[in-house]
Amino acid sequence: NAGVTQTPKFQVLKTGQSMTLQCAQDMNHEYMSWYRQDPGMGLRLIHYSVGAGITDQGEVPNGYNVSRSTTEDFPLRLLSAAPSQTSVYFCASRQTGAGANVLTFGAGSRLTVL
Amino acid sequence: GQQLNQSPQSMFIQEGEDVSMNCTSSSIFNTWLWYKQDPGEGPVLLIALYKAGELTSNGRLTAQFGITRKDSFLNISASIPSDVGIYFCAGQIFNNAGNMLTFGGGTRLMVKP
Numbered sequence: 487n488a489g490v491t492q493t494p495k496f497q498v499l500k501t502g503q504s505m506t507l508q509c510a511q512d513m514n515h516e517y518m519s520w521y522r523q524d525p526g527m528g529l530r531l532i533h534y535s536v537g538a539g540i541t542d543q544g545e546v547p548n549g550y551n552v553s554r555s556t557t558e559d560f561p562l563r564l565l566s567a568a569p570s571q572t573s574v575y576f577c578a579s580r581q582t583g584a585g586a587n588v589l590t591f592g593a594g595s596r597l598t599v600l
Numbered sequence: 601g602q603q604l605n606q607s608p609q610s611m612f613i614q615e616g617e618d619v620s621m622n623c624t625s626s627s628i629f630n631t632w633l634w635y636k637q638d639p640g641e642g643p644v645l646l647i648a649l650y651k652a653g654e655l656t657s658n659g660r661l662t663a664q665f666g667i668t669r670k671d672s673f674l675n676i677s678a679s680i681p682s683d684v685g686i687y688f689c690a691g692q693i694f695n696n697a698g699n700m701l702t703f704g705g706g707t708r709l710m711v712k713p
Binding site for chain 2: 490527528529531588591
């Protein structure tokens with residue numbers, strides 16, 4: 487199993503450009519999520535999904551869109567990138583249900599917005 | 601939202617020394633998790649704690665779920681160079697919105713051979 491796969495690993499954007507960070511998992515996990523990691527602030531939840539067709543906002547959703555058309559994929563879209571979105575982004579997934587709370591993370595996508 | 605205070609923010613220790621880090625919160629959690637992030641990688645689960653007062657070991661790692669459900673600590677004994685990385689605590693609460701996970705700010709561990 488590949489686990490959680492994120493692409494690209496690195497990306498540089500200019501302010502105002504748009505892009506999509508891809509996330510795919512092959513573990514048949516219902517729950518998928520996106521976090522951003524900034525120094526000293528830990529991991530903050532951007533958006534999450536509990537199943538295909540269902541998405542919801544996390545702690546820091548502004549400036550990001552998500553969709554969940556399949557169980558496997560959960561792309562994160564930046565419609566108009568801003569320097570404040572420079573960060574490392576992690577996709578994570580897990581099973582749902584009581585006790586099924588162990589998140590599996592991807593390797594991360596480092597985004598720089600100039 | 602809920603916040604976790606993780607300390608220390610960073611540690612620079614000699615190989616062989618023991619390490620201790622902790623997380624505190626103003627809110628209670630149902631589960632405490634400890635993750636480690638190696639450079640250039642995503643966080644990987646080290647230990648999961650499910651009951652108040654629970655003490656769990658995983659090799660040289662020991663973690664405890666505080667009695668008040670508002671804190672947890674992680675100890676690493678006899679540190680080695682591969683312990684280098686960022687350690688995150690995470691508290692989980694079960695509510696109507698599902699299982700919500702909150703992360704601490706991380707402890708960056710550096711080990712001098």
